[in-house]
Amino acid sequence: MNWGTRIVIVFACFVALIATMITICMRQDVSLVAQDYYVQEIAYQDQIDRIKNASTLGGDQMQVDFDRNSSVLSLNIPNKTINKGEIHFFRPSDASLDKKYNIRLNDSGAQNFDLTTFKKGLWKIKINWNKDGKEYYEEQSIVI
Template sequence: MNWGTKIVVSFILFVGLIATMVIISMRQDVSLVAKDYYVQEIAYQDQIERIKNYKGLGDNQVKLKYEVQTDKIVLILPKSYAGKGEVHFFRPSDASLDARYVLKPDAEGYQHFHASDFKKGLWRVKISWHENDREYYEEKTLII
């Protein structure tokens, strides 16, 4: 094989490699974490205030536990909770698995979720509520 043929073969292999890389990169999902990302970014100062209000609760903060024995996720709210809110189970790797629930704790402040309703792996649990003209927000990490 002479040097001219080697150059042509090298060029064809290079073009094949680049074409393969383009095809692979075109098939990757590059969606944003949230569809309204830019709107959320603009309103983030309000989010900072919600987080600040939450941290001001002191010992009355929200707790989240995964109980393996009962296969339940337990959300523990302050007993004084009397507001309205939402729990958002956010799956960073697949938005189609996200779930939202209304906060409905029992008299002791507990709210239970069946872990079997959720795929195993990493979840971010976003808890937001308003009470007494104040808004609160907390985000917890959960591994099922």
């Protein structure tokens, strides 16, 4: 085999490798953290203010407890003084599994969420609420 044939074989192998890499890359699922990522990034100062507001609450801050045995997440808010709120169960590895619920507290200021149908792994709980005209935000991570 002469050197011209070897060059053609190396070139053909290189083209096959590049074609394989392009095929693999095109089949990958690309999930963004959020569809409106750039809009959220521009308004991030509002998010910083919400986090700061939540940290200044002190004893009135909400309690989030997760019981791994029963797969129940309990949200407890002392004095149930929120006007409205939302809890977002965020799955970093798969955006299609994300779930959002409105906060509806019972008479004792608690709400339970059954997580038995949730896929096992890391979840972030993002809680937004409004109290006396101020907005608040808290985030916690759990492993189911």
